[in-house]
Amino acid sequence: RKEVEQDPGPFNVPEGATVAFNCTYSNSASQSFFWYRQDCRKEPKLLMSVYSSGNEDGRFTAQLNRASQYISLLIRDSKLSDSATYLCVVKPSGATNKLIFGTGTLLAVQP
Amino acid sequence: EAQVTQNPRYLITVTGKKLTVTCSQNMNHEYMSWYRQDPGLGLRQIYYSMNVEVTDKGDVPEGYKVSRKEKRNFPLILESPSPNQTSLYFCASSRMARDTEAFFGQGTRLTVV
Numbered sequence: 001r002k003e004v005e006q007d008p009g010p011f012n013v014p015e016g017a018t019v020a021f022n023c024t025y026s027n028s029a030s031q032s033f034f035w036y037r038q039d040c041r042k043e044p045k046l047l048m049s050v051y052s053s054g055n056e057d058g059r060f061t062a063q064l065n066r067a068s069q070y071i072s073l074l075i076r077d078s079k080l081s082d083s084a085t086y087l088c089v090v091k092p093s094g095a096t097n098k099l100i101f102g103t104g105t106l107l108a109v110q111p
Numbered sequence: 112e113a114q115v116t117q118n119p120r121y122l123i124t125v126t127g128k129k130l131t132v133t134c135s136q137n138m139n140h141e142y143m144s145w146y147r148q149d150p151g152l153g154l155r156q157i158y159y160s161m162n163v164e165v166t167d168k169g170d171v172p173e174g175y176k177v178s179r180k181e182k183r184n185f186p187l188i189l190e191s192p193s194p195n196q197t198s199l200y201f202c203a204s205s206r207m208a209r210d211t212e213a214f215f216g217q218g219t220r221l222t223v224v
Contacts, residue, residue: 004153041218042217042218043201043215043216043217043218044154044201044213044215045215046212046213087153087154098156098159098169099154099156099213101146101153101154101155102153103151103152103153104153
């Protein structure tokens, strides 16, 4: 089983739609969680951290469910510019030096 | 502008011909690492460095070497490249190892024939 699993998609949604991605992780002791965004053929960039209490940044909401070991990302009012691959990233407990990446979920927002 | 710079961006080489991919950051970050990204496998850590002269293996270190003689530079060396090292490579840095945000270079697409 992969340490971090994501549905690869693609998720094809119209502009203005709400879309949600989930990600599951296998290590129950993992301590930190993030969503990174990667545009086609470009480098990953931090989108947002994911906190136990959930957090929101504009149209983006991230949530963590430790009991079920999954994190989610909700995008409201999708824009064409949201089209990208969204990477779920986990930092294991005790490992100060490693980020474990999911394979990513591809989002394509259609006009 | 704060950035991580990799060179070259694209490289096609032949099996066995030694090559170096350079990585430089201008943010005075202590922690640097190399990843490779392959379809269906995500980004996997090759090597990392906690500070100058401190390096260690990541998850997929075989066939690679690194050095950290200066804080800003962290080159990736392939002594004898093989076709299975064809991949997209990213260098990343963060202020400290425990920092949550990693800044990535633009990537190097390597093809070994």
